[in-house]
Amino acid sequence: MSETRWLSEREQEIWRSFLSATMGLTDALARQLQRDAAMPHAYYEILVALSEAPDRTLRMSELAGVRNSSRSRLSHAVARLEEAGWVRRRDCPTDKRGSFAMLTDDGYAALEAAAPGHVTEVREKLFDQLTPEQVEQLGEISRAIQRGLGTAPAVTCPSLTAEGRAS
Amino acid sequence: MSETRWLSEREQEIWRSFLSATMGLTDALARQLQRDAAMPHAYYEILVALSEAPDRTLRMSELAGVRNSSRSRLSHAVARLEEAGWVRRRDCPTDKRGSFAMLTDDGYAALEAAAPGHVTEVREKLFDQLTPEQVEQLGEISRAIQRGLGTAPAVTCPSLTAEGRAS
DNA sequence: CCTAGTTGATTGAGAGTTCAACAAGTACAC
DNA sequence: GTGTACTTGTTGAACTCTCAATCAACTAGG
Numbered sequence: 001m002s003e004t005r006w007l008s009e010r011e012q013e014i015w016r017s018f019l020s021a022t023m024g025l026t027d028a029l030a031r032q033l034q035r036d037a038a039m040p041h042a043y044y045e046i047l048v049a050l051s052e053a054p055d056r057t058l059r060m061s062e063l064a065g066v067r068n069s070s071r072s073r074l075s076h077a078v079a080r081l082e083e084a085g086w087v088r089r090r091d092c093p094t095d096k097r098g099s100f101a102m103l104t105d106d107g108y109a110a111l112e113a114a115a116p117g118h119v120t121e122v123r124e125k126l127f128d129q130l131t132p133e134q135v136e137q138l139g140e141i142s143r144a145i146q147r148g149l150g151t152a153p154a155v156t157c158p159s160l161t162a163e164g165r166a167s
Numbered sequence: 168m169s170e171t172r173w174l175s176e177r178e179q180e181i182w183r184s185f186l187s188a189t190m191g192l193t194d195a196l197a198r199q200l201q202r203d204a205a206m207p208h209a210y211y212e213i214l215v216a217l218s219e220a221p222d223r224t225l226r227m228s229e230l231a232g233v234r235n236s237s238r239s240r241l242s243h244a245v246a247r248l249e250e251a252g253w254v255r256r257r258d259c260p261t262d263k264r265g266s267f268a269m270l271t272d273d274g275y276a277a278l279e280a281a282a283p284g285h286v287t288e289v290r291e292k293l294f295d296q297l298t299p300e301q302v303e304q305l306g307e308i309s310r311a312i313q314r315g316l317g318t319a320p321a322v323t324c325p326s327l328t329a330e331g332r333a334s
Numbered sequence: 335c336c337t338a339g340t341t342g343a344t345t346g347a348g349a350g351t352t353c354a355a356c357a358a359g360t361a362c363a364c
Numbered sequence: 365g366t367g368t369a370c371t372t373g374t375t376g377a378a379c380t381c382t383c384a385a386t387c388a389a390c391t392a393g394g
Contacts, residue, residue, distance in 0.1 A: 004283040014306035021312035097372040116171040129315035139181035145188035148296035
């Protein structure tokens with residue numbers, strides 16, 4: 001076992017700043033969604049993933065994969081979302097173990113209602129704070145980190161473009 | 168109320184990548200600490216903050232401020248840490264409402280034991296993935312985000328430098 | 335002094351996440 | 365076919381975090 005490669009002063013400074021920034025940002029987004037749309041960020045992302053899927057429907061395992069979520073977590077979450085009437089489960093005909101999760105019209109409406117506030121928060125707290133160069137740099141850095149994590153650089157989050165919106 | 172400023176395709180792509188990267192990184196760190204040191208990341212940071220304080224002691228409210236944590240959360244956390252024997256509470260003599268949290272020798276030992284694995288994870292998953300330029304860029308970006316959040320750019324995280332370590 | 339308002343910290347309930355255990359179904363070799 | 369191994373999805377318990385309520389102690393103004 002090799003020696004620990006400790007962080008330099010500068011690295012530590014950056015690491016702490018990074019941690020503070022990302023945690024603060026995450027926190028701000030979560031708070032905004034909880035306050036204005038009564039849903040946790042994780043649930044919002046589930047709704048988004050479903051809204052972008054064909055027929056607004058996905059297998060539970062696919063949904064878990066796309067969201068980088070554990071099956072267990074997703075199962076609990078979908079149970080909640082079903083209670084709220086935003087998602088409905090269907091059995092898979094070809095594989096009797098399988099389950100589909102389908103976004104309901106109510107769920108889509110909830111997503112549409114939540115989106116503007118969420119995007120606004122993302123824009124104000126992140127993009128408005130950075131220069132265009134920094135935005136590009138952040139994109140590169142994020143990709144690099146993703147590579148290091150060995151996770152698929154898959155589709156990962158909300159539909160926030162103007163085009164993605166319903167008419 | 169003004170129109171929502173939706174994200175461009177490019178912005179959305181970067182946003183998703185950023186979210187995936189930071190969540191994945193956060194997750195990896197949390198898992199490593201939980202697995203190897205049986206503590207959540209938040210608790211690790213509390214121990215770090217205490218270890219860097221004079222007499223390894225801080226007022227609860229100061230600790231909450233430094234960690235950007237709610238008083239409630241900290242109270243619960245310190246209760247757990249006290250159970251584990253890693254932290255001890257003391258009454259404040261001058262302000263009888265106040266409480267001190269003090270890192271015990273056991274707590275310090277636990278921190279020392281946990282640190283190498285944690286730093287290694289941070290280095291491998293973050294710094295090893297970036298060029299020196301990107302590291303600097305990330306520092307700048309993080310500062311900018313922090314400014315936008317309006318939080319103090321205070322000391323925010325683990326003591327990971329070689330100098331910070333006990334002899 | 336004494337009330338009103340503020341601050342420091344704790345508590346309990348509710349919600350989300352994790353982990354391990356589990357049931358049920360599928361796949362594949364033999 | 366039969367048995368073994370793997371996959372899909374759910375469940376329950378334990379844990380952390382949040383939020384609102386609470387309480388004690390301090391502080392300022394009359």
